[in-house]
Amino acid sequence: MSQNKYQIPSIHKAINVLELLKQQESLTLKEIKQELDMPISTCYNILTTLENRGFVQRSVDTGHYSLGMTLMHFGLFIYNNIDFKKMGKHYLGKLSEEFGETAYLSIIDKSSFKGLVIERHQGDRTGLVYSRNTGDTFPIYASGTGKSLMSGLSEDELQVFFEKTEMISYTSNTITDEETLREEIKEIIKEGYAISISAYEDNVISVSSPISDSLGRVIASVSLVGPINRIDPMLDKVIYMVKKTAMDISKEIGYQ
Numbered sequence: 001m002s003q004n005k006y007q008i009p010s011i012h013k014a015i016n017v018l019e020l021l022k023q024q025e026s027l028t029l030k031e032i033k034q035e036l037d038m039p040i041s042t043c044y045n046i047l048t049t050l051e052n053r054g055f056v057q058r059s060v061d062t063g064h065y066s067l068g069m070t071l072m073h074f075g076l077f078i079y080n081n082i083d084f085k086k087m088g089k090h091y092l093g094k095l096s097e098e099f100g101e102t103a104y105l106s107i108i109d110k111s112s113f114k115g116l117v118i119e120r121h122q123g124d125r126t127g128l129v130y131s132r133n134t135g136d137t138f139p140i141y142a143s144g145t146g147k148s149l150m151s152g153l154s155e156d157e158l159q160v161f162f163e164k165t166e167m168i169s170y171t172s173n174t175i176t177d178e179e180t181l182r183e184e185i186k187e188i189i190k191e192g193y194a195i196s197i198s199a200y201e202d203n204v205i206s207v208s209s210p211i212s213d214s215l216g217r218v219i220a221s222v223s224l225v226g227p228i229n230r231i232d233p234m235l236d237k238v239i240y241m242v243k244k245t246a247m248d249i250s251k252e253i254g255y256q
Contacts, residue, residue, distance in 0.1 A: 010046070013036070013038060013042065013046055014046050014049070014050060016036055017032060017036065017043075017046055017047065017050065017056070018050070018055065018056070018067065018071070020032060020035055020036060021056060021065060021066055021067050022067060025066055025067075025156075026059075026062075026064040026065070026066045027064060027065055028062075028063055028064055028065070029043060029044060029047060029063070029065070032047070032065065047065055050068070051065075051068070053070060054068045054069055054070030055067070055068050055070050055071055056068045057069070069111065072109075072111060084220075084249075084253055085105070085118060085119055087249060087252050087253075088105040088118075088119050088220070088222070088249055089105070089119050089121070091222070091245050091248055091249050092104070092105055092119060092120065092121040092222065092245075093121045094245070095121070095222070095224055095241060095242065095245045096121040096122070096123050096224070097121075097124075098241055099123070099224060099226070099231075099234070099238060099241075100123045100124045100125040100230075101123040101125060101224050101225060101226035101230070101231065102120060102121065102122050102123040102224070102225050102226070103120065103121045103123070103222065103223065103224050103225075103245075104117055104119070104120045104132065104145060104222070104223045104224075104225065105117070105118055105119040105120070105220060105221075105222055106118060106138075106145050106146075106149065106220060106221050106223065107149070107219065107220045107221075108140060108146075108149040108150075108152075108153075109137070110157065112137075113140060113160075113161045113164060113165055114137040114138065114139065114140065115137060115138045115139070115140045115143065115145055115146045115149060116135070116136075116137050117132050117133065117134050117135065117136045117137075117138070118134065118135075118220070119134060120132065120133070120134055123226070125226070125230065138200070139165075139167075139170075139200070140161075141165070141167050141174075141175060141176075141181055142167075142170050142174050142175075142196070142199050142200040143196050143199065143200045143206050143208075143223075144194040144195055144196035144199075144205075144206035144207055144208040144223055145194075145196075145206055145208045145221050145223040145225075146221075147181075147184060147185060147188055147194040147196065147208070148188060148193070148194045148208040148209055148210045148218075148221035148223070149210065149218065149220075149221050150181075150185050150188075151185050151188040151189045151194070151210055151218060152210055152212075152217060152218020152219070153218075158182070158185075162178050167181075170199070170200050170201070171198050171199060171200065171201065171202050172198075173197060173198045173199045174199050174200070175199065188210075192209055192210070192243055192246075193207065193208065193209045193239055193242060193243050193246075194206075194207070194208045194209070195207055195208075195235075195239075196208075197228065198228070203227055203228050203229075204225060204226070204227060204228065205225070205226060205227070205228050205231040205232065205235075206223050206224075206225045207223060207224050207225075207231070207235075207238050207239055207242045208221050208222065208223035208224075208242065209221065209222055209223075209242045209243045209245070209246035209247075210246060211246050211249050211250050211253075212250045212255045213250070213253055213254060213255060214253065214254030214255055214256070216255065220249075221246070222242060222245050222246045222249065223242065224238055224241075224242050
């Protein structure tokens with residue numbers, strides 16, 4: 001028996017609005033109405049309802065609608081309850097124990113373009129390095145972890161990042177020039193890993209590699225962080241193991 005008669009057309013229309021904003025990110029009421037070919041009053045009522053519940057947000061300055069924070073909270077709730085995080089913790093443990101340094105699993109919050117630590121494994125060899133905790137955020141342009149995440153951004157997303165972000169120096173090695181950072185991102189895409197040396201904290205190396213999903217999209221990054229004097233003598237092995245860890249996790253979640 002067809003289930004069409006049990007479906008609610010207005011909910012389909014609301015979902016169509018959300019899917020359209022996912023594809024085109026920011027649109028006016030008129031543009032949404034035209035794209036979805038629906039009456040202006042219906043479109044307005046749907047947008048008003050979605051805005052009231054936080055599923056979309058409207059810019060006071062431009063009147064453009066975009067996806068709201070409620071969707072991000074739902075997404076993070078789902079994300080935190082899938083096996084990916086548990087799986088990542090297992091691989092982080094192996095990586096951390098291999099070198100005695102701290103390993104991290106991080107994602108990017110595209111609403112703020114900041115990195116977010118979702119899992120970590122503390123190394124045995126503590127000291128000298130600032131340790132981020134689960135839930136901490138960090139500037140993506142000033143760390144190997146963040147640059148791995150940036151390697152998965154589209155050109156449009158990169159442009160928004162550069163427009164929204166004031167890149168300040170944390171150390172003398174922090175890259176704050178757009179052209180230089182873009183060139184480094186291209187190299188990360190080519191080589192499959194990122195290295196950050198004293199860019200966020202003096203005398204610290206971060207080696208990171210992006211994690212891809214079944215569609216080849218960068219969804220997270222794995223990194224190993226430690227003092228230069230301990231990481232540098234075994235840098236080649238660290239790079240190999242970090243890349244391998246990222247690939248192992250990627251394969252576990254369907255990347256071919």
